[in-house]
Amino acid sequence: KQEVTQIPAALSVPEGENLVLNCSFTDSAIYNLQWFRQDPGKGLTSLLLIQSSQREQTSGRLNASLDKSSGRSTLYIAASQPGDSATYLCAVLGGGSRLTFGEGTQLTVNP
Amino acid sequence: DAGITQSPRHKVTETGTPVTLRCHQTENHRYMYWYRQDPGHGLRLIHYSYGVKDTDKGEVSDGYSVSRSKTEDFLLTLESATSSQTSVYFCAIGGGAGTEAFFGQGTRLTVV
Numbered sequence: 690k691q692e693v694t695q696i697p698a699a700l701s702v703p704e705g706e707n708l709v710l711n712c713s714f715t716d717s718a719i720y721n722l723q724w725f726r727q728d729p730g731k732g733l734t735s736l737l738l739i740q741s742s743q744r745e746q747t748s749g750r751l752n753a754s755l756d757k758s759s760g761r762s763t764l765y766i767a768a769s770q771p772g773d774s775a776t777y778l779c780a781v782l783g784g785g786s787r788l789t790f791g792e793g794t795q796l797t798v799n800p
Numbered sequence: 801d802a803g804i805t806q807s808p809r810h811k812v813t814e815t816g817t818p819v820t821l822r823c824h825q826t827e828n829h830r831y832m833y834w835y836r837q838d839p840g841h842g843l844r845l846i847h848y849s850y851g852v853k854d855t856d857k858g859e860v861s862d863g864y865s866v867s868r869s870k871t872e873d874f875l876l877t878l879e880s881a882t883s884s885q886t887s888v889y890f891c892a893i894g895g896g897a898g899t900e901a902f903f904g905q906g907t908r909l910t911v912v
Contacts, residue, residue, distance in 0.1 A: 690859075720896075720897035720898060721897065721898060723900060723901060725903075731905065731906075732890060732903045732904055732905040732906050733890070733892075733903040734903075735900050735901065735902060735903075738899075738900045740898055778842075778843070780843075780901070782894075782896075782897065782901070785856065786831055786848070786850060786894075786896050786897065787845060787848065787858070788833060788845070788848075788892065788894065788901055789845070790835075790842055790843040790844075791842065792840075792841070792842035793842060
Protein backbone atom coordinates (compact mmCIF):
# COMPACT_ATOMS: atom_id res chain seq x y z
CA LYS A 690 0.00 0.00 0.00
CA GLN A 691 1.36 3.40 -1.03
CA GLU A 692 1.95 5.84 1.81
CA VAL A 693 2.73 9.51 1.32
CA THR A 694 4.25 11.67 4.04
CA GLN A 695 4.69 15.42 4.05
CA ILE A 696 7.08 17.26 6.31
CA PRO A 697 6.70 19.66 8.01
CA ALA A 698 3.00 19.59 8.87
CA ALA A 699 3.04 23.35 9.37
CA LEU A 700 5.45 26.11 8.50
CA SER A 701 5.45 29.83 9.27
CA VAL A 702 7.91 32.14 7.49
CA PRO A 703 8.41 35.88 6.97
CA GLU A 704 7.57 37.34 3.60
CA GLY A 705 10.36 37.11 1.05
CA GLU A 706 11.89 33.94 2.37
CA ASN A 707 12.66 30.99 0.09
CA LEU A 708 11.28 27.71 1.40
CA VAL A 709 11.15 23.99 0.72
CA LEU A 710 8.29 21.59 1.33
CA ASN A 711 9.00 17.87 1.43
CA CYS A 712 7.05 14.86 0.24
CA SER A 713 8.09 11.21 0.51
CA PHE A 714 6.39 8.06 -0.75
CA THR A 715 6.96 4.39 -0.01
CA ASP A 716 6.39 2.74 -3.40
CA SER A 717 8.57 4.09 -6.20
CA ALA A 718 6.42 2.48 -8.92
CA ILE A 719 4.56 5.68 -9.75
CA TYR A 720 3.36 7.24 -13.00
CA ASN A 721 3.63 10.81 -11.80
CA LEU A 722 3.59 13.14 -8.80
CA GLN A 723 1.42 16.21 -8.51
CA TRP A 724 1.55 19.18 -6.15
CA PHE A 725 -1.67 20.95 -5.19
CA ARG A 726 -2.63 24.01 -3.23
CA GLN A 727 -5.76 24.22 -1.07
CA ASP A 728 -7.13 27.42 0.41
CA PRO A 729 -9.43 27.17 3.46
CA GLY A 730 -12.89 25.95 2.52
CA LYS A 731 -11.92 25.51 -1.11
CA GLY A 732 -11.09 22.73 -3.51
CA LEU A 733 -7.62 21.70 -4.66
CA THR A 734 -5.77 23.65 -7.32
CA SER A 735 -3.12 21.85 -9.33
CA LEU A 736 0.30 23.54 -9.20
CA LEU A 737 2.76 21.21 -10.89
CA LEU A 738 2.78 17.74 -12.40
CA ILE A 739 6.04 15.77 -12.67
CA GLN A 740 6.12 12.66 -14.80
CA SER A 741 7.99 9.65 -13.43
CA SER A 742 10.68 10.12 -16.11
CA GLN A 743 11.27 13.78 -15.20
CA ARG A 744 13.50 15.27 -12.53
CA GLU A 745 11.85 18.66 -12.10
CA GLN A 746 9.18 21.09 -13.24
CA THR A 747 8.99 24.84 -12.87
CA SER A 748 6.12 27.29 -12.89
CA GLY A 749 6.87 30.88 -11.98
CA ARG A 750 8.26 31.00 -8.45
CA LEU A 751 7.59 27.28 -7.93
CA ASN A 752 10.00 24.47 -8.66
CA ALA A 753 9.25 20.84 -7.94
CA SER A 754 11.80 18.05 -8.05
CA LEU A 755 11.36 14.30 -8.10
CA ASP A 756 13.77 11.55 -7.11
CA LYS A 757 11.73 8.46 -7.82
CA SER A 758 14.35 5.96 -6.72
CA SER A 759 14.55 7.44 -3.23
CA GLY A 760 10.82 8.17 -3.04
CA ARG A 761 11.16 11.91 -2.53
CA SER A 762 9.88 15.15 -3.97
CA THR A 763 10.42 18.75 -2.93
CA LEU A 764 8.46 21.89 -3.71
CA TYR A 765 10.60 25.02 -3.67
CA ILE A 766 8.86 28.37 -3.34
CA ALA A 767 11.00 31.41 -4.09
CA ALA A 768 10.47 34.84 -2.56
CA SER A 769 7.37 33.82 -0.61
CA GLN A 770 4.39 36.19 -0.40
CA PRO A 771 1.42 36.38 1.99
CA GLY A 772 -0.78 35.18 -0.87
CA ASP A 773 1.15 31.89 -0.84
CA SER A 774 -0.42 31.05 2.52
CA ALA A 775 -2.37 27.82 2.03
CA THR A 776 -2.09 24.09 2.53
CA TYR A 777 0.15 22.34 0.03
CA LEU A 778 -0.54 18.71 -0.83
CA CYS A 779 1.42 16.20 -2.84
CA ALA A 780 -0.14 13.19 -4.50
CA VAL A 781 1.31 10.23 -6.37
CA LEU A 782 -0.40 8.30 -9.14
CA GLY A 783 0.47 4.65 -8.75
CA GLY A 784 -0.71 1.19 -9.66
CA GLY A 785 -4.35 0.87 -10.67
CA SER A 786 -4.32 4.60 -11.35
CA ARG A 787 -4.93 5.31 -7.69
CA LEU A 788 -4.05 8.85 -6.61
CA THR A 789 -2.68 8.82 -3.04
CA PHE A 790 -2.26 11.99 -1.00
CA GLY A 791 -0.10 13.16 1.83
CA GLU A 792 -1.73 15.07 4.69
CA GLY A 793 -0.30 18.37 3.55
CA THR A 794 1.87 21.20 4.81
CA GLN A 795 0.05 24.26 6.13
CA LEU A 796 2.08 27.30 5.10
CA THR A 797 1.72 30.77 6.62
CA VAL A 798 3.67 33.65 5.12
CA ASN A 799 3.74 36.63 7.45
CA PRO A 800 3.89 40.18 6.05
CA ASP B 801 -11.24 25.73 -13.91
CA ALA B 802 -11.46 22.27 -15.36
CA GLY B 803 -15.03 21.37 -16.30
CA ILE B 804 -15.99 19.52 -13.14
CA THR B 805 -19.07 20.25 -11.07
CA GLN B 806 -20.22 18.73 -7.81
CA SER B 807 -23.77 18.85 -6.53
CA PRO B 808 -25.08 19.64 -4.07
CA ARG B 809 -22.43 21.88 -2.52
CA HIS B 810 -23.91 21.60 0.95
CA LYS B 811 -26.28 19.06 2.46
CA VAL B 812 -27.63 18.25 5.89
CA THR B 813 -29.29 14.89 6.27
CA GLU B 814 -30.53 12.62 9.02
CA THR B 815 -28.91 9.43 10.20
CA GLY B 816 -30.19 6.40 8.33
CA THR B 817 -31.25 8.19 5.16
CA PRO B 818 -29.71 7.50 1.76
CA VAL B 819 -27.77 10.32 0.14
CA THR B 820 -26.44 10.68 -3.40
CA LEU B 821 -23.73 13.10 -4.44
CA ARG B 822 -23.14 13.88 -8.08
CA CYS B 823 -19.96 14.66 -9.97
CA HIS B 824 -20.28 15.90 -13.54
CA GLN B 825 -17.40 16.51 -15.96
CA THR B 826 -17.23 18.06 -19.39
CA GLU B 827 -13.61 17.05 -20.08
CA ASN B 828 -14.19 13.47 -21.28
CA HIS B 829 -11.62 12.16 -18.81
CA ARG B 830 -11.49 8.42 -18.32
CA TYR B 831 -10.77 8.39 -14.59
CA MET B 832 -13.02 9.82 -11.88
CA TYR B 833 -12.44 9.66 -8.14
CA TRP B 834 -14.35 10.28 -4.92
CA TYR B 835 -12.42 11.37 -1.82
CA ARG B 836 -13.38 12.47 1.64
CA GLN B 837 -11.36 15.00 3.59
CA ASP B 838 -11.30 15.02 7.36
CA PRO B 839 -9.06 16.81 9.87
CA GLY B 840 -6.17 14.57 10.86
CA HIS B 841 -6.74 12.17 7.97
CA GLY B 842 -6.18 14.23 4.88
CA LEU B 843 -7.76 13.09 1.63
CA ARG B 844 -8.80 9.45 1.54
CA LEU B 845 -9.95 7.60 -1.55
CA ILE B 846 -13.48 6.16 -1.34
CA HIS B 847 -14.05 4.74 -4.84
CA TYR B 848 -12.80 5.43 -8.30
CA SER B 849 -13.80 4.68 -11.87
CA TYR B 850 -11.64 3.87 -14.86
CA GLY B 851 -14.44 3.87 -17.41
CA VAL B 852 -18.17 3.56 -17.85
CA LYS B 853 -19.45 0.87 -15.50
CA ASP B 854 -15.87 0.15 -14.35
CA THR B 855 -15.29 1.02 -10.70
CA ASP B 856 -13.06 -0.07 -7.86
CA LYS B 857 -12.86 0.43 -4.13
CA GLY B 858 -10.54 2.79 -2.35
CA GLU B 859 -9.28 2.67 1.21
CA VAL B 860 -12.51 3.81 2.92
CA SER B 861 -15.28 2.29 0.79
CA ASP B 862 -17.44 0.73 3.51
CA GLY B 863 -20.90 2.31 3.57
CA TYR B 864 -20.50 3.86 0.12
CA SER B 865 -21.42 2.75 -3.37
CA VAL B 866 -20.83 4.36 -6.75
CA SER B 867 -22.18 4.23 -10.25
CA ARG B 868 -20.98 5.48 -13.58
CA SER B 869 -23.48 4.92 -16.38
CA LYS B 870 -21.92 7.51 -18.70
CA THR B 871 -18.54 9.16 -19.03
CA GLU B 872 -19.68 12.51 -17.67
CA ASP B 873 -21.27 11.45 -14.40
CA PHE B 874 -19.97 9.66 -11.32
CA LEU B 875 -22.43 9.23 -8.46
CA LEU B 876 -21.54 8.51 -4.84
CA THR B 877 -24.28 7.02 -2.66
CA LEU B 878 -24.29 6.71 1.09
CA GLU B 879 -26.66 3.83 1.52
CA SER B 880 -27.64 4.68 5.10
CA ALA B 881 -25.90 7.82 6.31
CA THR B 882 -24.12 7.77 9.68
CA SER B 883 -22.58 10.60 11.71
CA SER B 884 -19.10 9.25 10.89
CA GLN B 885 -19.79 10.13 7.25
CA THR B 886 -20.00 13.82 8.07
CA SER B 887 -17.19 15.16 5.93
CA VAL B 888 -16.21 17.19 2.91
CA TYR B 889 -16.41 15.10 -0.25
CA PHE B 890 -14.30 15.87 -3.31
CA CYS B 891 -14.58 14.54 -6.80
CA ALA B 892 -11.54 14.45 -9.07
CA ILE B 893 -11.02 13.68 -12.73
CA GLY B 894 -7.92 12.57 -14.59
CA GLY B 895 -6.76 11.02 -17.80
CA GLY B 896 -4.60 8.40 -16.16
CA ALA B 897 -0.83 8.04 -16.33
CA GLY B 898 0.89 11.19 -17.45
CA THR B 899 -2.01 13.59 -17.04
CA GLU B 900 -3.05 16.04 -14.37
CA ALA B 901 -5.86 15.41 -11.94
CA PHE B 902 -8.39 18.18 -11.34
CA PHE B 903 -10.72 18.60 -8.41
CA GLY B 904 -14.23 19.86 -7.91
CA GLN B 905 -15.12 22.43 -5.28
CA GLY B 906 -16.35 19.87 -2.79
CA THR B 907 -19.60 18.95 -1.06
CA ARG B 908 -19.94 19.57 2.65
CA LEU B 909 -22.16 16.83 4.08
CA THR B 910 -23.46 16.90 7.62
CA VAL B 911 -25.26 13.86 9.05
CA VAL B 912 -27.29 14.68 12.17
